Amino acid sequence: MSSAGTPQAPAGRGIKPLDSLHRHARLVVLIFPLIVMLGLPLVFIQGQPSYQSTGTIQVSPRYMKTLRDDIELEFQSNTQFLQFIQQQARTVNRYDVLELALQRLDQAGHDYWRRDGESERKRIERLQQSLSIRHVRDTYLVQVTLTADRPDGLAELVNAVIAAYLERARQEQVYAAEERVASLRQRESDLLSQIQSMTSQRTVIGQTLGVTAFNPDEVNxxxxxxxxxxxxxxxxxxxxxxxxxxxxxxxxxxxxxxxxxxxxxxxxxxxxxxxxxxxxxxxxxxxxxxxxxxxxxxxxxxxxxxxxxxxxxxxxxxxxxxxxxxxxxxxxxxxxxxxxxxxxxxxxxxxxxxxxxxxxxxxxxxxxxxxxxxxxxxxxxxxxxxxxxxxxxxxxETSPGFSRLVTTALPPLYPTGTGKKRLLALLLIAAMGISLALPMAIDFLNPRIRTVADAHRALGFAPTGWLIEADSPAHERLATDQLRRLASSLIRDHERNGTRIIVLSSARPGGGTTWLVRRLAKTLQALGYPTLAVEANAYRPDAVYGPGPGLVQWLAGDLEQAPVIEGSAMSTLPSGLEQGSQGLPLLERLPGLLRSLPERHRFIIVDAPPLLTHADAELIAGAGDAVLLVAEAEAVQRGELQRAGRLLQAIDPAVVGSVVNRIRPFLGGGYVGSLAEEHQRGHKLDASGMVQALRITLTALLRAPLELMSDLTGLVRRNRGRRADQCGPA
Missing domain, CATH: 1.10.287 (Helix Hairpins)
Known part of the structure; x- marks a missing residue:
């Protein structure tokens, strides 16, 4: 039991590979061939051997001038220069630049980049797709690379593209230079014409006035x-x-x-x-x-x-x-x-x-x-x-400008590329890795509570106890021992603080509260502490508490004494309802009635409805000396458990604890699985447990395809039967 300071949260849940693979064996078997089938076309396409030829140009951050500087050709920031490099990289692959390069090669008699029946536009567009222009990070260099399945003419074509780019860049290094020069020439002609006309007018006036100079500061x-x-x-x-x-x-x-x-x-x-x-x-x-x-x-x-x-x-x-x-x-x-x-x-x-x-x-x-x-x-x-x-x-006009050639492209000597075999091996490795990693990622990202540490992180305090899923004789024996450990914790708190009335409520329906109440009451009874199990869940009454009148009639005043059903294993007080209702009446009387029960019942364990779905749970929790929040592993999410914890904080009972129920041990390791094995064998485990877990996982993976085929066959049969039922006899 815990209501004191909040201890530090434990480490994460960790990754249990064998457990995840065993849990999601069908997913692994389905994902692996799917990835392989999707990747095979890529292997055959990218696995072809190829040849590359690379040339390098330099894009200077300063204009390489011939005569003098010009502010129009200066970059005011590093961002502007990087944008200019990107623009130059796009210019290399521009349609008109590649067209000029191919025309130069055709004139020289080198028809490397042409296919039969291919149009000029298609030819240039294919070259655009094959060229790779990359800015070398943290340098002024831009690499122009051409990849093809044949080495013939690659270097000549790359050099022709670079030469065409440098020619166009030199022409365009000053934006619209030809148009601007023509405009300036026209303006020069207009200015000379105006100057000549005005000079003639001034000469005529001078001859008329007999004056050779006209100074506005002097009197005429x-x-x-x-x-x-x-x-x-x-x-x-x-x-x-x-x-x-x-x-x-x-x-x-x-x-x-x-x-x-x-x-x-x-x-x-x-x-x-x-x-x-x-x-x-x-x-x-x-x-x-x-x-x-x-x-x-x-x-x-x-x-x-x-x-x-x-x-x-x-x-x-x-x-x-x-x-x-x-x-x-x-x-x-x-x-x-x-x-x-x-x-x-x-x-x-x-x-x-x-x-x-x-x-x-x-x-x-x-x-x-x-x-x-x-x-x-x-x-x-x-x-x-x-x-x-x-x-x-x-x-x-003839200055180097911003761009210049650094290294010319050389003919390729050897093919490049990964190859089909290597790509296929990489594909298989990748498919295997994804298939193995996906189940682990699913379990790791699963928001549901799976371990005691998950509940600890969600609530902020360590759980009072936990119970293993009793799906085998060994696990049943460990669960019985854990119930005795939980009962011991309740007995210690009873001896120290007088805690007698204990309310158990799960976060969501189906959390195993009724099962835990009955097993815990029997365990306390077996330890010599007479215990009364009270059914206070009016929404889903359970026949295990016995028939006849019960808590509802006692609360309503129809009975003077509590209709307790005495038993050797435990005593019970049923709800008195045969089917579910909207809640218990007169709940304000519940605390007094529970405390009025005979002292021979050392413990009174109340089976309350789920805390998040029924309002009665909050009122019933206030009637107890302690509240145990039951969280079913792999059923309740962390957020739901946190909301339940905030509700308990608002109710503010004297003692708060939690129990993680139905914890399934991890396959191939983990504290719970190892503890169950050691509890059964009576000595510390050796490495054979890991080998056994690996063998079980491999068996599950091998059986998964057969199970998938069986499921698909059953699905097909059901669809055929459904169609036959829909058609029916005419």
Whole structure:
């Protein structure tokens, strides 16, 4: 019994070859000839001797350039290079490449790869199927291998295929090179035509404007002239205004401005007037000197005063005449200056108007020429790029590219292949191996419980006991001994923990629970422990527990005491049902009634229905002191046993154990078989047991064909009889 910690699960069930072969002898006999019959055509087809010739090419991860690098021909990652190798391997076997290779051989007079009445397409497709192109792992090498039943011309054909591939690869190493060169040539012609047209237009504009260069950063000549005319016109307008201002001021003030010498100053500095004044003043001095001391009425004084007055009048007349002359000259001068300023302003205005009209046309043509210059620069730049690309194609046309020949194919000297005899031997070995391995695989992958270790792994704890399949006297004796061992375990638990009521339930129906309850009760009774076997499985009542009223009537209260049937071998309490029902009534009374049974029954063993299929099993399990889960070997699966274990974990009884029932010993070894033999003989086995198991297995294999023939004969007879019954008399 076990409810303590979970021990470590045991190792796997292992493989028992002799047991598997004995168990599936018919399958072995059926599989072996079937594999042989399926493999014989392959032996005759693949067993023919063949010849091979192999050539090797290298696919470089870098483009083997002639002039310079090009990013278009570089691989950015190792994945891209591997994909490129696969693409090159497919190219070798391409239809057009093989067609070119065969044409070259035909032209050279080597007609190796042709059959009578075979079309050209069929010939090429047959070559495609015969060629093997393989990338040598972790290298840059690709092997081209041709296999045929004759050695003639193999090396020549492989070399022709490689040569055709290298030629095509060199042509196609730059994708669509011919089309791209033609497109670039056309673009070059278009660019030259546009450049010539734009250059002619610019020349005409230059001749019209009289300019040889058109710089957009410089101001054109007409713009400079117009700007200068505007400046000159502004200065002329200012000069006219100043002239008119001087003239108006002179006419009002009769005096020149501060920039010119005044009229009075001109009079004072006039040489003629000053000379006249000097002579007259000299005369005045003489007259004043002569009249000095004369009386006012002196006749000489009066004459002198008259002469002095005449001198003053003469000076004043001369000054006035000079003033008038200066004023007239000054006025004429101002008027001439004003007229000149007006004339200059008018001429500059007329020139500016004319230049404005011409400057608009000039600017339009100048800007057109600048635009032509810009477009010509773009066209020349594009033309340089086009010519650079054309030069690249021309330089790389004859470069090695990515692929090159490493080793040429050599004529084969000896045939290759396994041969029919060797293939037949391999087929027989393979058929034998599969036939022997398949039964072992079936048993190994079988999800059903077969051993105690299987139950241990499924439940997580070691089973309390196990019972061998009692199909022989030796096994019956061992089973009886195992029942005594199981009874001993229950007695120890009873002595230690007072366990009295023990519920037995299988995971699925047909697990042998009733048989185990009866045998275990008899064993305990024989050991001196009075035991009562209670039938609590209302779904399938068993007559072995006895007739009459039983547990159902006692639960219903129809009986005051339990209707126990006393016996010498054991005591029983039947279910009280003659046929199956939907369950026991009033199960809540079961724990109390079971514990009220007389103490003379040291053990009460309850035969409960299967745990996974009937709900009563959970309620009955809760009424016991311990629960033993019965697992029938080779009938219950590991998953079902695990689900039953989870149900017991949910019920949580005080003590949980398990018993693996009807374990069939392995043929040719194993703990159970050896234990049964040693239990019968009373001493340790020697190697003769293995020899006997081998002899039994071989006998089963030899008898399997006869049994299959017998089964087939019986099946045929049954089909004939069924057809005769269906037809019947008319």
């Amino acid at each position: 000549a007409f713009d400079r002239q117009v700007r200068q005319l505007n400046e000159d016109l502004l200065e002329a307008r200012q000069a006219r205004i100043r002239a008119e201002s001087r003239l108006n001021a002179f006419l009002e003030q009769r005096e020149s401005d501060t920039e010119l010498r005044s009229i009075q100053e001109s009079i004072l500095t006039d040489p003629g007037l000053n000379s006249l004044k000097a002579s007259l003043n000299q005369r005045r001095a003489e007259l004043l000197s002569n009249t000095a001391g004369m009386a006012p009425n002196h006749p000489a004084r009066l004459d002198a005063e008259d002469e002095l007055a005449a001198i003053d009048a003469e000076i004043e007349s001369r000054e006035q005449t000079l003033r008038n002359h200066l004023i007239a000259g000054m006025e004429q001068r101002h008027r001439a200056s004003t007229l000149q300023a007006r004339s200059v302003e008018q001429q500059l205005a007329e020139m500016l108007a004319e230049f404005d009209t011409r400057a608009a046309r000039y600017a339009e043509q100048f800007n057109q020429a600048v635009s032509l210059n810009h477009h010509l620069g773009l066209l020349w730049s594009e033309l340089d790029q086009v010519r650079d690309r054309l030069n690249f194609f021309a330089a790389e």
